[in-house]
Amino acid sequence: MRAAATPPWADVRDPAGAGRVADRHRASLDGDTTADVVVVGAGATGLWTAYYLLEADPAIDVLVVDASTVGEGASSRTTGWCAARFPVATETLASRYGAAAARELRAALRDTVVEVGGVTAAEEIACDFAYGGHLVLARTPAQSARLAEAVASARRWDDEVEPLDADEAGTHLRAAGTRTAAWTPDSARVQPRALATGLARVVEQRGVRVAERTRVLRVSPRAVVTDQGTVRCRHVVHATGATPPGVPGTGRAGAATDAVAIATEPLPAPAWHELGLAHGTTFSVASRRAVHGHRSADDRLVLTARAGAPAPSGAHARLRAALVDLFPSLATRAVTHAWRWPLDVARDGYASVGVDPAAGLAWTHGHAEDGTALANLAGRTLADLLTGTSSALTRLPWVGHRSPAWPPGPAATAMLTAAAWRAAWSDRTEQPASRPRTSRG
Numbered sequence: 022m023r024a025a026a027t028p029p030w031a032d033v034r035d036p037a038g039a040g041r042v043a044d045r046h047r048a049s050l051d052g053d054t055t056a057d058v059v060v061v062g063a064g065a066t067g068l069w070t071a072y073y074l075l076e077a078d079p080a081i082d083v084l085v086v087d088a089s090t091v092g093e094g095a096s097s098r099t100t101g102w103c104a105a106r107f108p109v110a111t112e113t114l115a116s117r118y119g120a121a122a123a124r125e126l127r128a129a130l131r132d133t134v135v136e137v138g139g140v141t142a143a144e145e146i147a148c149d150f151a152y153g154g155h156l157v158l159a160r161t162p163a164q165s166a167r168l169a170e171a172v173a174s175a176r177r178w179d180d181e182v183e184p185l186d187a188d189e190a191g192t193h194l195r196a197a198g199t200r201t202a203a204w205t206p207d208s209a210r211v212q213p214r215a216l217a218t219g220l221a222r223v224v225e226q227r228g229v230r231v232a233e234r235t236r237v238l239r240v241s242p243r244a245v246v247t248d249q250g251t252v253r254c255r256h257v258v259h260a261t262g263a264t265p266p267g268v269p270g271t272g273r274a275g276a277a278t279d280a281v282a283i284a285t286e287p288l289p290a291p292a293w294h295e296l297g298l299a300h301g302t303t304f305s306v307a308s309r310r311a312v313h314g315h316r317s318a319d320d321r322l323v324l325t326a327r328a329g330a331p332a333p334s335g336a337h338a339r340l341r342a343a344l345v346d347l348f349p350s351l352a353t354r355a356v357t358h359a360w361r362w363p364l365d366v367a368r369d370g371y372a373s374v375g376v377d378p379a380a381g382l383a384w385t386h387g388h389a390e391d392g393t394a395l396a397n398l399a400g401r402t403l404a405d406l407l408t409g410t411s412s413a414l415t416r417l418p419w420v421g422h423r424s425p426a427w428p429p430g431p432a433a434t435a436m437l438t439a440a441a442w443r444a445a446w447s448d449r450t451e452q453p454a455s456r457p458r459t460s461r462g
């Protein structure tokens with residue numbers, strides 16, 4: 022076995038996104054103009070919104086502007102699960118919005134995974150979309166207890182989920198120390214940057230204008246001021262995710278916590294045989310500070326975790342320790358890529374979507390680690406809201422939800438960092454003394 026190469030712990034981007042996805046250069050906005058709808062942000066959310074607006078009415082004049090280039094934000098840095106997940110627990114949703122509404126949202130989320138797969142196939146977007154379900158691993162008694170509760174809860178909301186013992190879990194993935202697990206079919210693997218660039222190509226073919234290197238400086242009712250000109254419009258869609266520093270006029274002073282990610286070198290077939298992880302199957306650990314992973318289309322193991330605001334300097338090294346703790350056979354494999362980016366986290370944990378008709382401003386926020394599927398659901402919902410279509414989507418409980426504002430300045434960062442440390446501390450205390458404590462927070 023050769024020794025692991027020294028990992029380049031710089032912001033070396035998602036290998037599949039950076040290396041394989043070629044995209045064309047697009048011009049900046051060329052002075053003042055008009056549009057029916059201006060979408061601010063050419064990530065997955067903005068592009069799905071443009072896609073469904075055109076599906077609803079091909080005559081709508083949509084302009085997408087991005088301060089950088091298509092998919093260069095979080096959408097090129099996700100670790101690739103497209104799952105029927107929502108950032109707050111279904112019980113929490115049900116207690117606030119009622120059981121029926123919570124059940125409707127669960128169904129819509131499951132449908133969303135199917136929708137993403139269906140559209141990418143129909144539009145011939147080569148983004149490595151592969152169904153394979155999601156496996157949650159429990160490696161401590163406390164995690165097993167939590168997972169058993171989660172399984173019981175999921176079944177109450179009609180989710181298909183199968184509890185597994187350690188041997189059964191091994192048919193999906195062989196991770197050290199697995200005690201119990203749960204498997205759900207409602208998840209897929211996708212290469213999100215390829216999805217974003219593919220979506221951009223599709224919407225441009227239908228007449229959407231996409232202007233790159235065009236920074237929005239201010240949004241006001243019926244107008245968007247950019248550094249390349251002003252656009253008069255009927256509606257503005259605020260789809261900038263967690264990208265700092267936020268856009269004046271959108272009424273949102275965001276706070277974000279970092280997620281960090283690593284990818285190994287491509288692993289040979291015998292290594293995958295030992296791990297047993299199929300393409301398309303994503304996984305996570307039922308720890309408080311959840312670790313998620315999948316097998317990339319080019320056979321790397323990709324792992325991510327929430328890491329605080331901003332991520333501390335040792336966050337990537339700790340994630341690598343977690344990788345080896347889960348898969349000791351990978352101890353000598355090189356980690357060739359490591360990156361970080363902010364997550365869009367609402368103060369109450371909710372994701373939300375909505376339109377303020379008086380200002381013509383549409384928004385979606387708080388997608389956290391679940392933004393790949395939520396971008397699609399938000400895009401479909403915003404298209405219905407903006408075209409005045411009353412639908413099952415516009416009645417979902419995240420529509421119109423208003424999260425409380427984060428406190429200004431460093432207080433929000435301190436709260437998010439404290440939450441990350443609390444989660445890491447709980448994980449340490451839950452770990453049996455007999456297991457080496459390798460994944461310190």
Ligand SMILES: Cc1cc2nc3c(=O)[nH]c(=O)nc-3n(C[C@H](O)[C@H](O)[C@H](O)COP(=O)(O)OP(=O)(O)OC[C@H]3O[C@@H](n4cnc5c(N)ncnc54)[C@H](O)[C@@H]3O)c2cc1C
Nearest residue numbers: 062064065066088094095096100101102237262391392393
């Ligand atoms: C490390 C990491 C791993 C993740 N893994 C997963 C995962 O496995 N599955 C999952 O579902 N989610 C995951 N997420 C979350 C997911 O990446 C995001 O929720 C999603 O990509 C957000 O897409 P978006 O279009 O809303 O935002 P972005 O992709 O960030 O797009 C926002 C765009 O707005 C542009 N912009 C910002 N400000 C301005 C301005 N003033 N003017 C013009 N344009 C502007 C930016 O340039 C950017 O292109 C992960 C996130 C991180 C950081």
